[in-house]
Amino acid sequence: MATRKPQKKIAAAPTTELWQTPDERARDREKKRYAVILTAARCFRERGYHNTSIDDVARILNVTKPTIYHYVENKEQLLFECFRTGLNQIMEAFEEIKGSQANALERLTMVMRRYAEAIASDFGWCMVQAENQDLSAAMSKKVRALKSEIDQGIRRLIKEGALDGSIRKCDAKITAFALAGAMNWIAYWYRPGGSLTPSQIAERFLELFRLGLEQR
């Protein structure tokens, strides 16, 4: 069997960007797909789902409608992807605190900070809006399941707080609703460039929830 001479590693010529390896191409596609989703999310947030046509999204990206359909199956899928992208950010927040030694109240605060950032992001509107209408039964079910996971995560933190003594004993369900409501509502009033960053908003909210309104 003829063995090939050992070859020296040769530095890539400056033409590298002109030809792409298969996985470069794949990454490229993924980037474009993301651009589609991000652009859609911005449109949805600004004008709403129904007031945004696929043509609108395409125009912003300087392409035409069929190109969009090359990256997503249909409009509903597009909304779902926006939703999922945003939600993942919150999921990650829960991952991050997994190993933390901090008490439950502190961990809740960390999660809420990330939560606020996600809600204030371009995907925030979709996260809050999706499921309610506009989604097929199957999709809606998926979305509800994902949202429920978040909800359960928050409730768990509240219950853990009751155990480790960092949080007053209270109804986890209703408390989680109040907390999530305050947070989700950010999507309706927050605009980038305001006086507070999303993280700061979460900070203030949590301070309020911690200390309560009552004078003492």
Added chain:
Amino acid sequence: MATRKPQKKIAAAPTTELWQTPDERARDREKKRYAVILTAARCFRERGYHNTSIDDVARILNVTKPTIYHYVENKEQLLFECFRTGLNQIMEAFEEIKGSQANALERLTMVMRRYAEAIASDFGWCMVQAENQDLSAAMSKKVRALKSEIDQGIRRLIKEGALDGSIRKCDAKITAFALAGAMNWIAYWYRPGGSLTPSQIAERFLELFRLGLEQR
């Protein structure tokens, strides 16, 4: 001048319902108009604004599309009326506490109870949803103005609380946002027949806001 003989009051014959006085007719029209608005509100809440056609609303009322247009100018107007109807309920709550001797925290609680009821009503969805999109610039402006009134009302109560000592000194703006967010979010999860009435939900929320999360 020939004076007519004094006439005995004659009991209305059972045919009374067959002929209507002008103001009976007017009231009738008003009732029908309200039915249109209420039905629309229910549709919007269930399926969303864009997934509800005027034909849908008409069908439920056993009439046809042009009949709907006999009571409202157009679809946008219909959404606006739904919004206004719901909002009025909250406005009334502020009226009610005008003469109250209770301290600010108690007054805030009263308003929030009514607020929760309004949000949980058929009009809740429209109140929360309207303005954001789907409304012309002019309408949107009106809606924003009305919403702002509510917001200012809440902030005022919070500030008054800081003065009369019933509420801890805190940022009225951010506190009002948190409060309104928790409340508005009810529209997304509340369904009639749950274990808590809207008023009870408000009660629990306020308890949470009053006492805070922190163990002490």
Added chain:
DNA sequence: CTTTATGGCTACCGGCGAGTATATCGCGGC
């Protein structure tokens, strides 16, 4: 008895927008 107003209907228009059939162009693999 006629007139007019009111409330409703049938039947239509027109536009928008989701989604598609089909062509093109260029690159990478055989």
Added chain:
DNA sequence: GCCGCGATATACTCGCCGGTAGCCATAAAG
């Protein structure tokens, strides 16, 4: 050098739905 495929474009279809024109029935008004 040709084939195939990925990416994009042009140019459509088609259904839905907001809104309207115009007719009809009933009943109050004169």
